Amino acid sequence: MSDAEKARDTATVRTSWLLSTPALVVLTFAASGPLLIMLVYSFLTKGQYGNVEWVFSTEGWRSILYSEDIFDPGVFVWADAHLTIFWRSVKLSLMTTVLTLAVGFPTAWFIATRPPKSRALWLFLITIPFWTNLLIRTVAIFEVIRNEGVINSLLMWTGIISAPIQITYTDTAVFIGMAYVYLPLMVLPLFAAIDRFDMRLIEAAYDLYASRLAVLRRVILPIVRPGIIAGSILVFVPSLGAVVTPRILGGGKNMMIGNFIELQFGQGRNWPLGAALSMSLLVIVTVALLVYVRAANRESPHG
Amino acid sequence: MAQTIAVEARNAVKEFGSGASAVRALDDVSISIREGEFFTLLGPSGCGKTTLLRLIAGFEMPSAGKILLNGQDITYLPPNRRPVNTVFQSYALFPHLTVAQNIGFGLEMQGRPASEVKATAARMLALVKMEAFANRKIGQLSGGQQQRVALARALAPAPKVLLLDEPLSALDLKLRKEMQIELKRLQLETGITFVFVTHDQEEALTMSDRVGVMSAGKLHQVGSPKDIYTRPVNRFVASFIGETNFLPASKVPGGVQLGCGAVVEVAGLTGTGTTTLTVRPEQVRLATQGEAGAIPATVRNLVYFGTDTHCYLSLSDGAEVIARLQSPSNGDVGLETGQTVALRLVQGAAQVLAD
Numbered sequence: 001m002s003d004a005e006k007a008r009d010t011a012t013v014r015t016s017w018l019l020s021t022p023a024l025v026v027l028t029f030a031a032s033g034p035l036l037i038m039l040v041y042s043f044l045t046k047g048q049y050g051n052v053e054w055v056f057s058t059e060g061w062r063s064i065l066y067s068e069d070i071f072d073p074g075v076f077v078w079a080d081a082h083l084t085i086f087w088r089s090v091k092l093s094l095m096t097t098v099l100t101l102a103v104g105f106p107t108a109w110f111i112a113t114r115p116p117k118s119r120a121l122w123l124f125l126i127t128i129p130f131w132t133n134l135l136i137r138t139v140a141i142f143e144v145i146r147n148e149g150v151i152n153s154l155l156m157w158t159g160i161i162s163a164p165i166q167i168t169y170t171d172t173a174v175f176i177g178m179a180y181v182y183l184p185l186m187v188l189p190l191f192a193a194i195d196r197f198d199m200r201l202i203e204a205a206y207d208l209y210a211s212r213l214a215v216l217r218r219v220i221l222p223i224v225r226p227g228i229i230a231g232s233i234l235v236f237v238p239s240l241g242a243v244v245t246p247r248i249l250g251g252g253k254n255m256m257i258g259n260f261i262e263l264q265f266g267q268g269r270n271w272p273l274g275a276a277l278s279m280s281l282l283v284i285v286t287v288a289l290l291v292y293v294r295a296a297n298r299e300s301p302h303g
Numbered sequence: 304m305a306q307t308i309a310v311e312a313r314n315a316v317k318e319f320g321s322g323a324s325a326v327r328a329l330d331d332v333s334i335s336i337r338e339g340e341f342f343t344l345l346g347p348s349g350c351g352k353t354t355l356l357r358l359i360a361g362f363e364m365p366s367a368g369k370i371l372l373n374g375q376d377i378t379y380l381p382p383n384r385r386p387v388n389t390v391f392q393s394y395a396l397f398p399h400l401t402v403a404q405n406i407g408f409g410l411e412m413q414g415r416p417a418s419e420v421k422a423t424a425a426r427m428l429a430l431v432k433m434e435a436f437a438n439r440k441i442g443q444l445s446g447g448q449q450q451r452v453a454l455a456r457a458l459a460p461a462p463k464v465l466l467l468d469e470p471l472s473a474l475d476l477k478l479r480k481e482m483q484i485e486l487k488r489l490q491l492e493t494g495i496t497f498v499f500v501t502h503d504q505e506e507a508l509t510m511s512d513r514v515g516v517m518s519a520g521k522l523h524q525v526g527s528p529k530d531i532y533t534r535p536v537n538r539f540v541a542s543f544i545g546e547t548n549f550l551p552a553s554k555v556p557g558g559v560q561l562g563c564g565a566v567v568e569v570a571g572l573t574g575t576g577t578t579t580l581t582v583r584p585e586q587v588r589l590a591t592q593g594e595a596g597a598i599p600a601t602v603r604n605l606v607y608f609g610t611d612t613h614c615y616l617s618l619s620d621g622a623e624v625i626a627r628l629q630s631p632s633n634g635d636v637g638l639e640t641g642q643t644v645a646l647r648l649v650q651g652a653a654q655v656l657a658d
Contacts, residue, residue, distance in 0.1 A: 203362055204395035206382045208409035208461065218408075224400045 060272025193227020562620035586652035
């Protein structure tokens with residue numbers, strides 16, 4: 001290689017680095033930076049009024065699983081309250097994902113099969129909730145499901161029930177609320193996938209002796225699978241970290257991980273535990289996604 | 304050829320929309336397609352040929368009338384319960400499956416054992432000469448290869464009737480010619496009844512045993528390619544297939560009299576009144592002056608096409624006639640624009656049209 005060529009290559013490399021600087025800066029300060037801070041904090045000692053003391057400690061991580069007996073310092077007991085919260089979060093997020101998929105798929109299908117003109121209107125209607133504050137939407141759902149709310153009033157008025165059904169401050173309330181809030185996140189990627197789907201394939205499969213169920217299972221679902229995966233991730237991840245919805249609809253009682261983490265940085269004044277919990281949540285999400293994407297991308301036994 | 308009827312449409316009517324805005328895509332069409340024949344539905348786009356095909360496939364139900372398969376009424380049977388398969392214009396191959404899986408799809412859906420599915424798929428791959436592509440995904444194939452896979456997929460379940468909806472229209476000319484021959488071969492080898500839909504008259508003439516010519520939802524004529532070309536029943540059929548001359552005429556005993564006064568003999572003609580005489584350009588010849596039946600004409604234009612020369616003539620009453628004259632070895636037909644010539648119509652070639 002000649003010197004000129006070498007010089008040119010060096011210049012190219014330098015330019016490339018220079019051009020990617022903004023992206024690198026953003027990645028460092030916006031993504032890796034906060035994560036690193038969290039990681040460091042999780043290994044420090046909690047301060048008396050919040051914050052951290054710069055003394056190494058594994059207390060934060062340990063207290064995820066074990067808590068010190070209040071009356072008997074030095075004795076550690078299994079922190080089942082924490083595990084309950086983790087389990088509830090995962091369970092509710094999974095249920096939310098499944099429900100939004102069940103409701104979102106027909107919705108997305110409906111929109112994708114409308115004529116192009118009205119399709120824009122339907123998509124617009126789907127995105128309207130995004131323009132409204134999450135808090136307001138959650139309060140609206142609260143109004144619908146509370147004891148004196150629309151559903152209970154209607155059911156009592158028609159005489160189906162004699163006493164209101166307690167929905168608010170239960171896991172069901174959180175589940176309903178999250179499904180409502182995250183439904184658009186499922187519908188939009190599903191719509192994108194179904195919109196690309198060639199409807200003539202349905203006729204082809206139907207022509208080749210496939211029943212309606214077989215058309216769905218063997219042709220439609222495998223082809224729109226990327227949309228299902230994307231939608232599920234978009235719903236599952238924020239569900240797992242949800243804060244506002246479980247706080248309002250679940251009361252203080254039915255906490256999810258998000259609330260629990262928030263608590264540690266607030267009234268709990270236990271930043272290392274909060275940081276350790278945040279890191280755990282990150283790990284859970286990452287593992288769940290890896291497992292899910294791998295399972296979803298695995299070739300199905302038939303195709 | 305066996306004369307058993309494979310598919311039959313009886314007074315099939317199909318209307319889209321309702322009330323005053325209803326569009327009649329198929330207007331009382333009755334047709335019988337024989338077992339083992341290569342039948343072509345020919346017509347311009349929007350003539351209802353694809354609608355008729357979709358009625359046979361089961362994708363649409365007729366507004367009135369019946370569809371029969373081997374004498375059985377299948378009018379309201381869903382597509383997955385009809386032993387009829389379709390080759391789609393867009394091929395509609397499953398992009399998430401391999402070539403072999405696409406071909407095996409129909410058999411698998413019929414619940415055939417895996418070994419049979421595999422064996423039949425292999426046989427079909429060989430039939431369409433695509434053995435080397437069994438494990439490719441559809442996206443990795445060219446248009447012509449996709450065409451072959453679509454054919455194999457539709458043939459694999461051994462349907463009673465194979466429906467082909469303009470399957471060659473997406474291919475380039477050379478490939479189209481190849482596939483025409485290929486289709487004919489497949490039809491002869493499998494013995495399956497083919498119902499082929501096209502707007503390409505050449506395709507219809509070269510491949511078919513019989514052709515049904517359609518326009519505006521009506522079936523005008525059914526017959527062998529030769530029948531359709533040489534004995535068109537009406538102006539539409541005559542003009543849609545090949546080039547032709549139309550000459551206004553009036554019926555006289557033994558034939559018709561043209562506007563210029565010349566009388567052309569037409570056998571079996573009865574009655575009086577005005578009519579239209581049609582004659583193909585290649586059936587118009589030059590005559591020597593004074594020859595019996597010679598019609599005087601003036602040369603308006605000459606266009607050299609290589610094998611033949613198109614000669615645009617006008618008769619004394621202004622009627623225009625195109626004659627397709629075979630080019631002599633030096634390429635010069637020996638005519639000049641403005642020259643007066645005599646022409647004659649080949650005996651029996653001229654037809655009188657009903658309308």
